[in-house]
Every structure is written in C-alpha cells, then in structure tokens.
C-alpha cells in the first residue's frame with residue numbers, strides 16, 4: 001500500500017502506531033468521525049497476528065464482560081461490504097464448541113446461561129443429539145454448544161481491506177514506517193520513524209501488538225507481557241461440508257484445538273501448544289512436532305480428519321497479558337494517549353469493534369462500551385506510583 | 386567420541402556418491418529417500434517385476450546407471466537406508482521424517498541435502514487439460530512404467546530434456562508430432578561457448594535432433610506457445626493439439642493427443658530454507674538459490690547441498706558434487722581427507738559449471754512470456770489462481786512481493802506450495818509492477834515439505 005508521495009513530516013489529529021487489524025480499523029472509524037489520521041505501520045498492514053491468525057469470529061466462550069465489545073464487533077462484521085466495500089470472506093455460519101468430559105459439558109451449560117443477559121443466545125445439544133445436528137462430529141461428543149451467529153473470515157484480507165478503506169476515506173496510511181521514538185511536547189506527541197520521518201498529533205494510539213509493551217513502558221506503564229506463537233495448519237482441499245467453526249472446549253492446553261473449512265475446501269486448524277517468539281527478528285518459532293500433536297485431538301472432534309493430508313503449517317506472533325485480557329482504553333498516566341494491544345489470541349473477532357470503540361474515545365473521550373476490565377491501570381505497581 | 390550422525394537426503398546420483406564417500410570414511414550415514422527405489426530421477430529404476438534391460442531404459446547413460454545402482458547395493462550393509470521416507474521438517478536440531486504414517490525425529494551432526502529438482506514450468510492457456518504432462522512426467526511414465534502419455538504427443542518447452550524425451554518416445558515406437566522449442570537458433574548459439582565444455586554431451590544432443598529430423602519429426606525453434614487446444618466437443622476435455630506462433634509471428638496449429646511441457650529444471654530448496662540457509666538471487670536462472678561455496682557448504686554449519694538441488698548441472702556433476710560435499714563434511718567433522726581428491730573433484734566440476742551456464746544461456750526460461758499470458762490463464766493449478774488474479778494482487782491490492790500476493794489471492798498456497806507455479810507467478814507479479822524479478826521475492830517454505838498424512842500412528846524419537 002505504498003502511498004504515492006511519502007510525507008517526511010505531517011501533523012494530524014491522531015497518530016496510530018501499528019497497522020494490524022486494531023490500528024487499521026481504528027484509522028478507518030476515526031476518519032468516519034472526521035478526525036485526521038496518520039497510521040504508521042512498520043512492515044505491511046496486517047502482516048503479523050492480524051494476517052496469520054485462525055480466522056475465528058467467535059463470541060461464545062469469551063470473558064463475559066467482553067461480550068458488549070464482541071457484540072458490537074459482530075454487528076460490524078456483518079456490515080463490512082457497505083462499510084469497507086468487501087466482505088473479507090466473512091461467513092456467519094456458526095460456531096460449535098464441543099466437550100467430551102462431563103465436567104467440561106457442565107461448563108458449557110453454565111456459560112450458555114451466563115451469556116444470555118449479554119444478548120448471546122446459544123443452543124445446547126447433548127449426547128446423540130449433537131451428532132444428529134452436526135453429523136461430521138465424533139459420536140463421542142458429550143455436549144455441543146452452538147452459537148449460530150458467529151462464524152469465520154479470511155484474516156489475510158481483513159486488515160489490509162480496512163487499511164485501503166481508511167486510505168480511501170482520507171487517512172494517511174504509511175507502510176514501511178517503523179516508529180523508533182515517541183516524545184511529548186506540551187501539546188503534541190512527536191513520533192519519529194526509522195526513515196527519519198517526523199509526525200505530530202495531540203492524540204496517540206499504540207496498537208503495535210506483541211511489540212507494544214516497550215512503548216507502554218516508555219510512558220511509565222509497564223506490565224507483565226509475553227509474546228507467544230499460536231500454531232496453525234491447513235489440509236489439502238476437500239468438498240465443502242463443514243459450515244461452522246468447531247472448537248474443542250477443554251481446559252487442557254494440548255487438547256484445545258479448533259478447525260474450520262473454507263469454501264475453497266481446505267480445513268484450517270490450530271491450537272494446542274504455542275511456540276516461542278523472537279521479537280527482534282520478528283519471527284514466530286514453529287515446532288512442526290506440535291502439528292503432529294494437534295492431529296489426534298482434531299481427529300477426536302472430526303474423525304474424517306484422519307483421512308486428509310496437511311499441506312502447510314505456520315505460526316503468528318501474539319502478545320499475551322497475565323490475565324488473558326487485552327489492554328484497551330486511555331492511558332492511566334498520560335492524557336491523549338490510548339492503548340489497544342495484547343489481545344491474547346482472541347483479537348481478530350474484536351478488531352472491527354475495537355476500531356469503532358477506540359474511534360469513540362479518540363473523537364469524544366468516551367464510549368458506551370464498558371472497558372474498565374481492560375484498563376492498563378490494573379497492572380500499575382503501587383510502589384511505582 | 387561416538388561416530389557422528391550424518392544424514393543424506395536423497396538417493397539419486399548425488400546422494401548415493403555422498404553416502405558412499407561417508408561410508409568409505411568409516412561412518413554409517415542415514416540415507417533416506419521418499420522413493421521406493423534408489424536411483425533418483427535420471428537413474429530411476431523400474432518396478433521389480435519389470436524386465437527391460439538397462440540399455441533400453443537409460444540409453445547412452447546405461448553404464449553410469451548400472452554403476453550407480455551397483456555401488457548402492459554394495460553400500461547397503463554400511464548405511465542406514467530408509468526408502469519411502471519423506472524428510473518433511475526440522476524441529477530444533479532434528480530432522481523430521483515420515484514413513485508409512487510414522488514420524489521419526491532424527492538428531493544429526495551434519496546433513497547433506499541431495500534433493501534434486503523438478504521440471505520448471507511456464508504455464509500457457511490450456512496447460513491444465515488432461516493429457517498435458519511435464520517433460521519429466523512424460524519421461525517417468527516411459528522409464529518407470531513403460532507407458533506413454535499419448536499416441537501422438539507434442540513436446541514443447543526448451544532445454545536438453547525436450548529433445549531427449551522426444552527421442553526416447555521415438556525409440557519406444559511413438560513418433561512425436563512436433564518438438565516446439567521457445568529458444569531460437571540465435572539464442573542457442575549464445576550458449577554454445579558454454580556447452581562446448583562437454584563435447585560428448587553436446588554431440589549426443591545433436592544426435593537426438595538429427596535422429597528426430599531424419600524420421601520426419603518437425604523441430605521448430607523460437608516459437609511462442611499460444612494455447613493447448615481441447616476437443617471441440619465441450620464435454621471432452623482432452624487435448625486436441627497446440628496452437629503456437631512461429632519465430633516470425635505466424636499462427637500455427639499442430640494436432641496431437643498429448644503434450645509434454647518443460648523449460649529446464651528448478652532446484653528443490655525447501656529443506657535448505659527450513660534450515661535457515663542463506664539464499665541469493667541467481668541471475669542466470671532467475672531464481673533464488675541457497676548460497677554454497679564450491680564444495681557445497683551452506684551458510685549453516687554442518688549443512689551441505691549437492692546435485693541438482695544446489696543448481697542444475699546434470700547427473701555427472703551430481704555424482705562429483707555428492708562426493709565433494711561428503712569430503713567437505715568429513716573435513717569439517719575433523720576426519721582426515723585427501724586434499725588431492727578434493728582438488729580433483731573441484732576441477733572436474735569446473736567444466737560442468739560452464740556447461741550449466743551454456744544451458745541456461747542457450748535454452749533460457751522464456752520469462753518474458755509471463756507478461757503476455759492472458760488474464761484467464763491458470764497459473765497456480767492447486768488453487769486455481771489465474772494470471773489475472775495475480776495482476777489484481779499486484780495492482781489494486783498493491784502486493785509488493787510474492788508472499789503478499791499469496792496472502793491475497795492464494796497463488797502458491799496449495800498442495801505443491803508454489804514449487805510448480807512459484808517462478809511463473811513471481812514473473813507475472815514483477816512484470817505487472819514493473820520491478821526487477823529479484824525484488825518480487827520468493828515464496829517462503831514451511832513444513833511439511835510435501836503433504837503429510839493427518840493420521841500419524843506414532844512418533845519415534
């Protein structure tokens with residue numbers, strides 16, 4: 001997305017650091033609210049977590065207080081063609097969570113009760129009924145929880161599509177613009193890049209994904225943070241039969257695998273153990289043996305999986321906080337500074353909603369979406385204050 | 386100290402000679418090959434119950450073939466040979482293999498990769514019709530299975546294999562309808578100075594052409610493929626012939642019931658990529674190749690490349706290179722190595738390098754054709770991605786290089802992971818963006834190197 005003329009200096013209402021789905025969607029919605037926007041992306045828009053993830057557009061199973069944000073996002077997913085001009089292969093074909101152990105089934109039942117007040121309606125199928133409803137599932141499934149309005153989308157398309165839409169709407173979207181230094185004058189943030197470009201704005205959003213911790217720390221807001229590499233794979237294509245995304249609701253990390261079939265026919269899968277990350281080399285270390293370890297668990301959900309062949313594996317770089325919840329909202333220390341990072345492996349579904357909600361904050365300083373659980377203030381060290 | 390573990394991937398000419406050299410030095414190398422039988426491409430063996438003699442199977446190279454096969458049989462007690470075993474990934478410092486749905490992790494001290502090559506493909510409209518094969522595929526059908534791709538085949542492309550395969554078909558009693566070469570006489574003359582370094586091979590090539598001409602097989606030079614035609618009946622998708630342009634631009638049609646297509650070979654480099662070996666752009670073949678020194682040592686300690694997998698130099702060079710890489714590996718492991726032998730092999734390979742230069746110059750990959758392919762031409766057949774799709778990625782979607790184009794339109798995302806379509810797809814991208822080919826990048830490799838069964842019955846460590 002090379003901008004025809006690359007400015008070396010510019011001022012705007014808001015500078016967004018990082019062009020993943022969070023940054024790109026924020027840029028788009030900020031333009032919709034009339035803010036002037038500069039988005040600075042180190043490499044290519046959507047190249048990291050946002051472009052390599054599994055593609056799950058799933059609400060069920062989320063931390064309950066996150067559902068208002070997820071619901072808002074789900075509405076936007078359905079409106080993408082009118083908003084950004086393409087559907088990025090979003091298929092609202094449902095999401096199934098399956099359980100094999102009674103204690104896991106009990107959790108699914110409990111969740112189905114608890115999420116109702118948030119407007120999320122789930123259908124539960126027990127024992128034989130699960131296989132009658134979803135014939136591709138193993139007969140050993142004890143319980144299936146179905147969220148009919150969830151689904152999946154193509155992560156390789158989503159963030160770049162938001163980036164292009166933001167640009168069409170007038171945002172300055174710069175790729176190959178690595179932010180190397182951020183300082184603050186009395187009225188502006190001053191953001192410098194590796195190419196010696198210099199940008200200023202009174203508002204700043206940090207959405208640099210797994211790389212955000214250092215930037216927050218530089219503003220005195222460090223937090224426990226671990227980059228990890230969830231591992232994905234894909235099979236050869238077979239006729240399109242599996243509409244919903246299927247996930248294994250286990251509380252054992254190795255067992256927690258999930259899969260979806262794209263219309264082209266390939267089955268994409270992921271989960272299990274995560275690999276490690278080299279943030280400097282910008283590489284996720286994939287262990288192909290983890291792929292082999294995923295397979296029996298995938299077969300346990302979908303017996304026919306065993307008849308396929310795997311053609312590719314990959315891993316992506318994602319930032320994880322200690323409580324598995326993102327950092328989202330205003331800085332607790334610096335006025336005009338906003339965060340949206342650390343989405344702990346579940347930010348793809350949230351992306352469009354995060355963009356709209358951050359645009360609320362940037363434009364008006366407030367939003368109707370409850371963000372308190374995601375405030376960076378929860379990590380503040382009493383001694384450091 | 387325990388004997389170091391050296392793994393040789395591939396049991397073709399390069400791998401066999403590497404294994405032999407290691408065994409002679411007292412090591413017991415692991416030799417694995419995904420094929421059922423040793424021999425590699427050129428010296429591919431026929432199934433056990435087939436009985437054609439070597440002279441019939443391998444023609445002029447029968448002697449080398451028999452020598453290589455015999456050498457390997459003699460090696461068997463001294464190596465850990467694993468046929469039907471795919472090297473598919475790297476985990477820490479271990480090679481991951483798969484054999485009959487069993488995965489094994491093999492730690493190693495050094496590895497010699499002799500993975501060979503595949504046909505190099507420039508698509509054209511109709512190349513995915515039933516009845517179109519690669520030249521190598523057409524040859525394998527004949528060599529391994531005693532089958533032909535059709536009764537009236539047309540061979541199109543460029544390079545020595547084009548004439549060899551046509552000639553082998555002729556000898557098998559199937560007269561090719563035509564040999565259509567994209568390289569012109571003038572271009573071939575430019576390669577002559579390099580080709581002259583191996584006079585015997587050059588003479589052999591000229592003999593193939595003469596035999597073909599004598600029996601009335603038309604040989605056309607400097608052609609441009611237009612399209613592989615299908616039967617007029619819409620339900621019959623089989624090949625009816627090839628439409629092409631003469632060097633002067635006239636449209637011609639040749640009838641035939643099968644087509645063999647190939648434009649030289651491309652190295653199999655995924656394992657070197659997974660091992661994080663440095664790659665560099667090779668202007669001669671217009672592709673990214675792992676960097677090696679003259680002995681085959683890569684940028685990674687203990688990783689060596691030999692044979693076609695390091696650059697296309699043919700079977701004789703592969704044998705020498707296998708031996709040389711093994712000697713280098715032994716020296717690096719601190720074993721005594723006769724320096725004279727090393728010098729001898731280096732000298733033997735010099736004319737091969739000049740010959741390779743001659744081949745790539747005289748029978749170049751017609752990369753310019755990529756820019757002119759109609760939008761509807763399928764480039765990536767695994768994922769059904771057309772030239773137009775790639776141009777859309779290059780233009781409106783603004784993909785600066787081929788991995789980004791892959792992310793957007795799936796080129797190179799299928800079963801072959803871009804091994805067949807990657808070079809042509811990258812040429813189309815480069816042409817559409819008007820950038821040099823080296824800036825358009827190369828498709829990144831990932832495990833598994835080739836499709837892996839989802840049902841793994843056990844992991845052995």
Ligand SMILES: Cc1cc2nc3c(=O)[nH]c(=O)nc-3n(C[C@H](O)[C@H](O)[C@H](O)COP(=O)(O)OP(=O)(O)OC[C@H]3O[C@@H](n4cnc5c(N)ncnc54)[C@H](O)[C@@H]3O)c2cc1C
Nearest residue numbers: 018020022042050053054056179209316343346347348349
């Ligand atoms: C393999 C994998 C599978 C996943 N599966 C799912 C799923 O199925 N469903 C789901 O909801 N979520 C999933 N997630 C999580 C989801 O992908 C992420 O939460 C989400 O994409 C995060 O978006 P982001 O914009 O915060 O981060 P990123 O997409 O990582 O974007 C951050 C950007 O910041 C840029 N940047 C970094 N440093 C700088 C700098 N100094 N200057 C300028 N730019 C900089 C980077 O180049 C990068 O493009 C998955 C994640 C991974 C890795």
Ligand SMILES: Cc1cc2nc3c(=O)[nH]c(=O)nc-3n(C[C@H](O)[C@H](O)[C@H](O)COP(=O)(O)OP(=O)(O)OC[C@H]3O[C@@H](n4cnc5c(N)ncnc54)[C@H](O)[C@@H]3O)c2cc1C
Nearest residue numbers: 395397398399418419425426427472501521692693699700
């Ligand atoms: C289809 C084809 C036909 C050819 N015909 C001729 C010919 O007739 N005359 C001629 O002069 N040249 C021919 N060539 C060129 C020929 O490849 C070389 O001359 C010679 O065979 C190169 O020897 P090599 O040992 O480098 O590779 P190869 O002979 O190709 O041997 C490589 C071996 O490695 C194995 N292998 C590769 N990857 C893996 C993996 N991941 N795991 C396990 N095993 C692996 C393969 O199964 C193969 O047996 C042909 C090439 C091809 C591709």
